[in-house]
Amino acid sequence: MAQIESIDELRKLRDAEKNTMAQPTDYSAWQKDMEKLDQLGIQGTGSAAGDRALIKQMEMAAQEAAKEAQIQQAQQQNNDQNNKQDQQVKSMSETDNEQNLKATVANATSSQILDNYIRWQMM
Secondary structure (H helix, E strand, C coil), rough: CCCCCCCCHHHHHHHHHHHHCCCCCCHHHHHHHHHHHHHHHCCCCCCCHHHHHHHHHHHHHHHHHHHHHHHHHHHHHHHHHHHHHHHHHHHHHHHHHHHHHHHHHHHHHHHHHHHHHHHHHHH
């Protein structure tokens, strides 16, 4: 079978095949395949089976890329959630440290006040 380079050549081959009694090729499907390849800027293989296989290969690669993108997105969401949890823990630790410092200052102040009061009572 000859290499088909364009849709016009495909139409000519289809017309020629109609005149012979050869195994019919699904030219409408092949034409759609060639149009898809032309839209993508990819040169066809020159045969219906080769073009169909090329399109299937491209579809599989696209599906694989979509799956990989979903996995990366899920990992990013997981990382964002972990970062948010880490930030919450850090924030709670900082708040606890602030509360401890405030309690220490309050205890020291009340101890000083009590000490001064007891001294004043003893006088």
